[in-house]
Amino acid sequence: MRGLLEKDFRLTLTRKQTILIFFVMALVMSFSMDGSFTIGYLTMLSSIVAIGTLSYDEYDNGYAFLMTLPFDRKTYVLEKYLFSFLMTAGAWCVGVLLYFAGSFVSPGSGKAVGQLVGELPMLLALIPVLYLSAAVMIPIRLKYGSEKSRTVLFIIFGIIAVLIFGINNLPDGLANPFSQLAQTLEGLSPAVILLTLFAVSAVLSGVSCLWSIRIMENKEF
Numbered sequence: 001m002r003g004l005l006e007k008d009f010r011l012t013l014t015r016k017q018t019i020l021i022f023f024v025m026a027l028v029m030s031f032s033m034d035g036s037f038t039i040g041y042l043t044m045l046s047s048i049v050a051i052g053t054l055s056y057d058e059y060d061n062g063y064a065f066l067m068t069l070p071f072d073r074k075t076y077v078l079e080k081y082l083f084s085f086l087m088t089a090g091a092w093c094v095g096v097l098l099y100f101a102g103s104f105v106s107p108g109s110g111k112a113v114g115q116l117v118g119e120l121p122m123l124l125a126l127i128p129v130l131y132l133s134a135a136v137m138i139p140i141r142l143k144y145g146s147e148k149s150r151t152v153l154f155i156i157f158g159i160i161a162v163l164i165f166g167i168n169n170l171p172d173g174l175a176n177p178f179s180q181l182a183q184t185l186e187g188l189s190p191a192v193i194l195l196t197l198f199a200v201s202a203v204l205s206g207v208s209c210l211w212s213i214r215i216m217e218n219k220e221f
Contacts, residue, residue: 039095046091128201
């Protein structure tokens with residue numbers, strides 16, 4: 001597991017120029033825009049970069065070589081989920097530091113420390129929400145590969161967009177589940193909402209991981 005993590009971190013660092021550009025953009029945004037956007041921006045990009053290591057492993061029949069090394073397929077899958085979480089959480093921490101720095105340095109946009117700390121619980125919700133995107137993409141990438149998975153994801157997100165549009169345009173006589181959910185959430189404390197998000201993310205990620213393990217074990221190279 002440790003060797004696989006080191007491999008993926010080293011593969012990520014080979015794109016240091018791209019990562020540097022992302023960081024500079026985030027730094028600029030932290031001083032010119034809302035800091036919460038910077039946190040979401042970095043967290044989302046880190047999740048995408050983490051999933052990108054699957055493309056490196058797949059390139060030039062790389063799986064056939066990797067599976068000759070002393071680890072099993074289950075360990076390989078578990079490492080991808082752990083690496084994605086570490087990247088997501090690490091980018092969130094960097095985004096928070098930039099958020100604090102931008103709030104104190106930017107003229108006219110300074111916030112009290114108490115206000116910044118008070119916003120962190122809801123900003124923390126970005127970790128389980130965006131980590132779920134990785135949990136959705138990993139089994140699809142393992143199943144269909146880099147090229148076909150783009151088409152599959154496009155279809156999935158297209159279906160989701162159509163469903164959301166349809167629900168938002170329901171006739172007046174029908175209840176909108178989004179409105180009902182929003183009303184329910186308004187009555188809950190931020191701590192309960194946050195714990196619920198982490199619990200849902202953990203359960204769905206666990207299901208995704210089991211699915212990915214099964215895909216990987218049945219995969220032929």
